[in-house]
Amino acid sequence: xxxxxIILTASIVAINAGLLGxxxxxxxxxxxxxxxxxxxxxxxxxxxxxxxxxxxxxLLLGATLTGVLAAFLIDFLSRKAKIQxxxxxxxxxxxxxxxxxxxxxxxxxxxxxxxxxxxxxxDIATIHMDKIIVDDNLYLGPRxxxxxxxxxxxxxxxxxxxxxxxxxxxxxxxxxxSLGINTGxxxxxxxxxxxxxxxxxFEVVGAVLVVGFLIIPPATAQLVSTKLREMLLFTCxxxxxxxxxxxYLAVWLNVSxxxxxxxxxxxxxxxxxxxxxxxxxxxxxxxxTEELTQYDQANK
Amino acid sequence: MxxxxxxxxxxxxxVFYVVIGMICINSSSALIGSFAYLRKRSLIGDAVAHSLLxxxxxxxxxxxxxxxxxxxxxxxxxxxxxxYLVDYIVNKSKIKQDAAIGIVLSSxxxxxxxxxxxxxxxxxxxxxxxxxxxxxxxxxxxxxxLILFAVILAVIVGSIILFYRSFIIVSFNSxxxxxxxxxxxxIEFLMTSLTVLAIAAGIQALxxxxxxxxxVTPAAAARFWSHKLKRMLFIAVVFSVFSGLLGxxxxxxxxxxxxxxxxxxxxSIITLISFVGSTKRxxxxxxxxxxxxxxxxxxxxxxxxxxxxxxxQNLENDLNLVLASAEILxxxxxxxxxxxxxxxxxxxxxxxxxxxxxxxxxxxxxTESKRIVRLHRLWEQYLLKRTSMDIFHVHSGAEAxxxxxxxxxxxxxxxxxxxxxxxxxxF
Numbered sequence: 125x126x127x128x129x130i131i132l133t134a135s136i137v138a139i140n141a142g143l144l145g146x147x148x149x150x151x152x153x154x155x156x157x158x159x160x161x162x163x164x165x166x167x168x169x170x171x172x173x174x175x176x177x178x179x180x181x182x183l184l185l186g187a188t189l190t191g192v193l194a195a196f197l198i199d200f201l202s203r204k205a206k207i208q209x210x211x212x213x214x215x216x217x218x219x220x221x222x223x224x225x226x227x228x229x230x231x232x233x234x235x236x237x238x239x240x241x242x243x244x245x246x247d248i249a250t251i252h253m254d255k256i257i258v259d260d261n262l263y264l265g266p267r268x269x270x271x272x273x274x275x276x277x278x279x280x281x282x283x284x285x286x287x288x289x290x291x292x293x294x295x296x297x298x299x300x301x302s303l304g305i306n307t308g309x310x311x312x313x314x315x316x317x318x319x320x321x322x323x324x325x326f327e328v329v330g331a332v333l334v335v336g337f338l339i340i341p342p343a344t345a346q347l348v349s350t351k352l353r354e355m356l357l358f359t360c361x362x363x364x365x366x367x368x369x370x371x372y373l374a375v376w377l378n379v380s381x382x383x384x385x386x387x388x389x390x391x392x393x394x395x396x397x398x399x400x401x402x403x404x405x406x407x408x409x410x411x412x413t414e415e416l417t418q419y420d421q422a423n424k
Numbered sequence: 425m426x427x428x429x430x431x432x433x434x435x436x437x438x439v440f441y442v443v444i445g446m447i448c449i450n451s452s453s454a455l456i457g458s459f460a461y462l463r464k465r466s467l468i469g470d471a472v473a474h475s476l477l478x479x480x481x482x483x484x485x486x487x488x489x490x491x492x493x494x495x496x497x498x499x500x501x502x503x504x505x506x507x508y509l510v511d512y513i514v515n516k517s518k519i520k521q522d523a524a525i526g527i528v529l530s531s532x533x534x535x536x537x538x539x540x541x542x543x544x545x546x547x548x549x550x551x552x553x554x555x556x557x558x559x560x561x562x563x564x565x566x567x568x569x570l571i572l573f574a575v576i577l578a579v580i581v582g583s584i585i586l587f588y589r590s591f592i593i594v595s596f597n598s599x600x601x602x603x604x605x606x607x608x609x610x611i612e613f614l615m616t617s618l619t620v621l622a623i624a625a626g627i628q629a630l631x632x633x634x635x636x637x638x639x640v641t642p643a644a645a646a647r648f649w650s651h652k653l654k655r656m657l658f659i660a661v662v663f664s665v666f667s668g669l670l671g672x673x674x675x676x677x678x679x680x681x682x683x684x685x686x687x688x689x690x691x692s693i694i695t696l697i698s699f700v701g702s703t704k705r706x707x708x709x710x711x712x713x714x715x716x717x718x719x720x721x722x723x724x725x726x727x728x729x730x731x732x733x734x735x736x737q738n739l740e741n742d743l744n745l746v747l748a749s750a751e752i753l754x755x756x757x758x759x760x761x762x763x764x765x766x767x768x769x770x771x772x773x774x775x776x777x778x779x780x781x782x783x784x785x786x787x788x789x790x791t792e793s794k795r796i797v798r799l800h801r802l803w804e805q806y807l808l809k810r811t812s813m814d815i816f817h818v819h820s821g822a823e824a825x826x827x828x829x830x831x832x833x834x835x836x837x838x839x840x841x842x843x844x845x846x847x848x849x850x851f
Contacts, residue, residue, distance in 0.1 A: 149520075149523050152520050152522060152523075153522070154520075154522045154523035154525075154526040155467055155470075155522040155525060155526055157526070158470075158526050158529070158530075162633070201699075204707060205699040205707060206705065207644050207647075207699070208461065208464055208466065208644070210464060210465070210466040210467045210522075210640075211461060211466040211640045211641075211643070211644045212644075213467065214466050214467055214469070214470060214636050214637065214639075214640035214641070215637070215640055215641050215644060215692060215695060218633075218634050218636060218637035218640070218641070218688050218692070219637075219688060219689065219692040221633060221634065221685075221688075222634060222637070222684065222685035222686075222688035222689050222692070223685070223689065225559065225634075225682065225684070225685040226681065226685045226686065226689065229681040229682060229685070230678070230681060244537065244558065245537050332533065332633060333530065333533070333534060333537070335526060335529070335530045336530035336531065336533075336534055338526075339523055339526035339527055339530060340526075340527050340530060340531065343519050343523050343524075343526075343527050346518065346519065347517060347518075347519070374538075377538070377542060378541075378542075378545050379537075379538045379539075379541040379542045379545065380537045380538055380540070380541040382534075382537070383534045383535070383536075383537030383538040383540075383541065384534070384538050385534075386530055386531065386533075386534030387531060387534040387535045387538050389531070389534075390527065390530065390531025390532075390534060390535070391531075393527055393531070394531075397513065397516070397517055400517070401516060
């Protein structure tokens with residue numbers, strides 16, 4: 125039974141992260157997603173320290189705000205301090221992650237719920253320990269699953285109602301500005317959603333590996349699709365297939381489940397890339413030989 | 425205090441290793457990071473650092489123990505592979521560089537985690553230290569590693585000295601480097617290899633997640649203090665080594681805390697100080713400069729307006745009217761509080777005198793206002809005669825440049841145009 129719940133929960137993590145990842149990727153802000161996912165760490169630690177509960181609302185709010193703060197800091201460093209975009213991302217996330225690590229090593233000494241390993245690859249194997257039971261015996265599934273479902277609802281609704289805005293922001297921000305749209309508002313809305321996703325995924329997949337869910341499936345989808353809706357759909361498909369095959373691979377080899385899922389995701393990406401390269405080059409060859417024969421016939 | 429004395433007197437021989445190790449690691453990465461920063465490839469370091477993890481694990485599996493040589497070569501191999509893959513993805517598909525970095529970084533890191541858990545569950549003995557590579561533990565540096573770090577530093581410093589010219593040209597303008605026949609690909613290959621070397625040396629102390637800070641942050645901080653590459657390299661090294669040593673000390677004083685986060689924290693604080701307080705590019709210096717410029721422009725515009733007022737009454741040769749501030753506003757629109765501030769400042773500088781709330785130009789004020797009007801009109805004439813601009817567009821250009829034209833340029837303009845005195849035409 126725990127197999128089923130792990131795969132289901134991880135799939136929703138993959139969908140949540142993948143949907144937002146598409147928009148990040150199209151805006152050429154993939155590494156900002158990486159930065160946010162690292163930067164929520166101090167927020168999570170602080171919230172946990174004060175509330176003592178890993179799934180409280182306070183925790184989510186606090187940690188989400190840290191992610192938005194990171195997005196703001198990156199913006200500030202690159203625009204006001206005139207540090208290169210790349211470098212301001214690097215500076216911001218290493219600083220916030222370092223703050224989080226210092227907090228963990230000095231406050232959370234010997235704590236079982238939040239430690240460095242958990243930061244890296246989450247606790248997906250043990251999510252079923254924290255379950256929701258109604259009437260003493262009706263088992264409704266792990267708590268993490270419901271947290272993810274709520275996040276999915278928020279993300280889904282925001283994307284559904286704000287689809288036009290996010291799309292415009294992703295493809296042509298100058299045009300959006302010329303229409304008088306407040307692009308800053310949409311930008312921070314997206315950043316808040318990304319931040320929320322990484323926060324709720326923290327418990328399941330850890331702060332570092334969530335980047336794999338955020339970037340790899342959308343990039344794979346981008347290789348094979350030409351329309352945004354298509355890309356979103358393929359992202360979910362690639363994400364879920366990586367989750368399922370990654371899980372069974374991990375069980376078979378007795379290794380980290382999350383690590384294995386992201387690794388499979390990466391393998392799928394490179395497989396698609398290489399497959400496409402081979403197909404393109406053979407297509408070019410066929411076209412070339414066709415042209416040659418046409419040329420020969422014309423010369424006869 | 426006692427721990428501090430213990431630390432600096434190397435009472436614990438380990439401290440000596442840590443200090444020397446930090447100096448080597450931080451200098452190597454700061455040097456290489458400066459070039460990476462100039463090439464706008466700072467985040468490549470991030471991909472490389474994460475990608476070292478599977479290499480280390482592979483090296484461990486192949487050697488069956490923590491053999492430094494195996495670990496290092498494994499790390500070097502996967503680190504190198506990661507930069508190659510990033511370039512491959514960018515060149516062969518529509519994926520952009522930052523996404524490519526993210527893909528490579530997370531796939532390799534995931535592979536590393538898989539291998540790490542494989543090792544942990546695989547019953548290998550002596551695998552305890554591998555965890556240190558994740559978050560960094562400078563205290564774990566031993567004598568053999570120290571020699572390796574020193575060799576790496578020597579290689580990096582040697583290459584930079586030998587290929588200094590080529591590195592600069594490739595970093596600043598690789599197209600130009602190609603055009604003058606430099607072997608750009610080989611130089612880039614060398615730079616990438618040095619980057620991987622520097623990062624591979626550093627993960628022992630900083631850990632894979634934070635290692636990219638050692639590449640990015642010192643260079644970004646040093647950039648605030650100098651425009652010269654040599655000085656920038658030096659400053660980056662100083663910042664980095666300083667934070668490395670302080671970080672190592674804090675980690676030593678509070679045993680059990682990892683070194684990496686403290687080093688990064690101190691580096692970031694240095695960057696923050698640089699960015700606020702740098703005398704050249706700091707936010708404070710820029711703000712003060714902007715304010716000074718703004719007030720200069722305001723004062724000069726007021727003087728100009730007074731001149732125009734006289735000109736309207738055909739009194740531009742005397743410039744001796746006494747006028748109220750309202751009359752200045754008739755010639756040119758100012759914000760009234762700004763105007764008041766500007767007038768007060770002009771009085772303090774002796775350009776303007778006051779007489780019961782009315783104002784008049786002093787001797788200096790007259791020459792100054794003539795100078796500015798003259799610069800403005802000289803420039804208008806220049807644009808009109810020497811460029812293809814028409815009379816409707818020359819004014820705005822002159823309005824901007826009149827405040828910064830130097831006396832030398834003024835003389836040049838005079839010679840070029842053959843104009844003496846103030847041109848009558850105003851556009």
